[in-house]
Amino acid sequence: MSPTPSGLRIKSPESLIAESGADLEGHGLKRTMGLFQLVCFGVGAIVGTGIFVGLSDTVAEAGPAVILSFILAAITCIFTAFSFAELGGAIPVSGSSYSFAYATLGERVAFLVGWCLLLEYGVSVSAVAVGWSQYLNELLDSVFGRQLPEALSAGPADGGVINLPAVVVILMAATLLVRGIRESAGATAAMAVLKIGILIVFCAIAYSAFEAGNLTPFLKDGMAGVTSGASLAFFSYIGFDAVTTAGEEVKNPRRNIPLAILICIGIVTLLYVAVAVAAIGALGADAVGNKPAALSLVVDQVTGSSVGGGVIAFGAVVAIASVVLAVMYGQTRILMSMSRDGLIPRVFERVSPKTHTPVANTWIVASVFAIPAAFSSLDAVVNLTTIGTLATMVAVNIAVIALRRSHPGLKRSFRVPLYPVSPILGVGFCLYLIWGTGWTTWVQFAVFLVVGALVYALYGRRNSRLGAGEG
Template sequence: MSTTRLLRRKPVDTLIAEAGGTGAGHLRRSIGLWQLSAIGIGATVGTGIFFVLTTSVPEAGPAVVLSFVIAAVTAGLTALCYAELASAIPVAGSSYSYAYATMGELVAFGVGICLLMEYGVSASAIAVTWGQYLNQFADLAFGLHLPAALTAPPGEDGIFNLPAVVLVALVTVLLIRGVGESAKVNAVMVSIKLVILVLFVAIGLTGFHAGNFTPFAPEGWGGVQTAASTIFFSFIGLDAVSTAGEEVREPRRTLPLAILISLTVVTLLYIAVAVTAIGAQPWQRFEGQEAGLAQILQDVTGQSWPALVFAGGAIVSIFSITLVVIYGQTRILYAMGRDGLLPRPFTRVSPRTGTPVWNTVVVGAAVALLAAVFPLRLLADMTSMGTLVAFTAVSVGIIVLRRTRPDLPRGFKVPFYPVTPVLSAGFCVYLVTKLHRDTFVAFAIALALAAVLYFAYSAKHSRLATPTPGNRPTGADTP
């Protein structure tokens, strides 16, 4: 296969034209600014904050606050890059579509596989923790304690995570009913989530002890770096905004605004929760702690009601996160199927609900399987790996698109170009190098399987292989 075929790019005008279609077979534009911002916040706040402290604090100690700052800076730089690309190419598919327009088909396919890890695997990791908070709520409210074998993360006393499977099934049904309805439900859930986390900060600060921050970095700078790589998992939802590019009203204005609103809310809330949690509980107690934030409230107040309220809020919050992340995954598969890189069923859209039903069912089944049987840490690290690689592609894509299509209308431009995208890519690569070794092994296996799929099916069925007049690929060096 020639290098030219591997590097063929999908014209930006074609991507935008396809996204502008209406009627059967096309997604519907039904999402406004605040609903879209709620999607970004809903996919991000809580994605990791409800459980990531139990794995990252033992790695970094109180200096985990610095780990959050490092992860936030990386996410912030990348969010600016996403804002520009989303305003210039307002289509479904997120960084997969951006890579297809800027770096070529093979790179785009690889990014698509990374997004499968980012969204599909992260949805599994999120769903795993639902059982822990469900158990906490049932214990506090009714004195019931579900068996750990069916509620704890696999590999941590758990064997089969039944609540995770139930959660994914409920989310799948809601998404099949329609994106407008799902967005409204999500907006309500996000409001509840924000209230619950603000409640945690307000109550947790009453038990704040400055002495808990000494020693500040017991595991040294290496621990801070490792924790930052794990914590980055908590910022993955910011790019979920861009997966809705074809279902947003006034996308060139709405997409970048929603990304920046989501980033601001997420960063401020995460750092506040981390500082409060460390101040309220010695760092040594975080390791292996189930439903950790709810337990902190119970310990601080000596009463069960704050923990009960928080556990209930966490149940709602995790439902919201799972909903948005699975939604994002289905839209990426839809974009890949439309380009011919995945089989035709992935392009089917229900004429009644305007949703890709087949994608939703397939993603739901895969997410439920992973959540039911795979260890939580591996799921979290695989998500971070996929996210960081996809974010790097977006940062590079900004530079490529500025050079190849300087005339393209943009609703937002990255400040301090080209420093910002270069720093964004550099931070992402830096965090990748700090992930655990077994994550690289799993990532290599995933890429090998992806290569088999691409050369056996996708390269032959790509729509760019038999282009129409409006869908002719651009070569590696053709603007």
């Protein structure tokens, strides 16, 4: 334990790195991912429901100025991405934001960051799976002319009984994850390349019907609409920090993690702006806003055929499945790090000697988050997921400053540019987007944090290995 004037339980970066390499259960993780696979993993974690499903809701808020919403969300991510890149290169372990907070802000804050990551990685798996179900029906309609019964493909909030496709995609991802990281990374890379190709095809088709007049009036609801749209658009970027959860399974992590984060943000921002401009330019904001499977709708309208829309729906099914896979991976690695520290039960840290994966951990995550996927709607969890992610990003930006002060000589393969202005701006932009989520979401998030604080007080603090002198 690092002594501090306030008595905080802080674990040194050296201890975190040493423990990540230690074989706590007799079987460790393997370094099998190179830079290309890591970039594909990052893109796989990001590009999915946010652009294929959430675009229509963002357009409904901001109109043609959705372009500014995506750019504002991207700027928020870029400043925070710099912080993730520095911390990921300096502390290349699986815990991501949780481990960074543990090394800088103390155990209590680290636990709450890990608690918030349940929203970013766990609850978002449920949301993404619901979006997958919507596009699966669109694909079935395009190919076979019929869809799954609403009772079996939507939760009660959307007029159905149970969303079985959402449950199925979560179980499929869990099956692949327990087989091994090499197989999971290979599948994610293939799906990432495919969905980028599909979005490029969409842009080519939509730009063929582009009309500049569809971009006016540009600021239909002023900057308020842009801000509200940016808070929704931010959901489309959730997942880029998943790259740091692979810290123990990446070759040359100090070099590859920072590179992969920055490359992912660049690729995704270009794609999102291009897709948004193409969609609105082709049909107009009113036609795109609040429409499920909006990209398929655009292609169907432009081509006058359902074939093109079917291709886009296929791409969406693949894209969203890869997000489920990548985000579930991130959740299991964060829980494994928390379990190593004694803050949650030890079952989450156990690694299979055969597959070198946390099998029990993976199936627990799949089982727990399949339940809201089966019975909830996408809209019910998007804002809560967004605010939880933004809160962890605030902590990461602060962690960069704290680590520079506490460990100035620590080896860093990447340094935040314009320090300390960059992380301070990162905090500011995150708080600005949190403001845009609305007071209802603030109340829900406050309750969520109170529950997390109670869990830490009743279990985490009492079972902490660092508190017991084991760290």
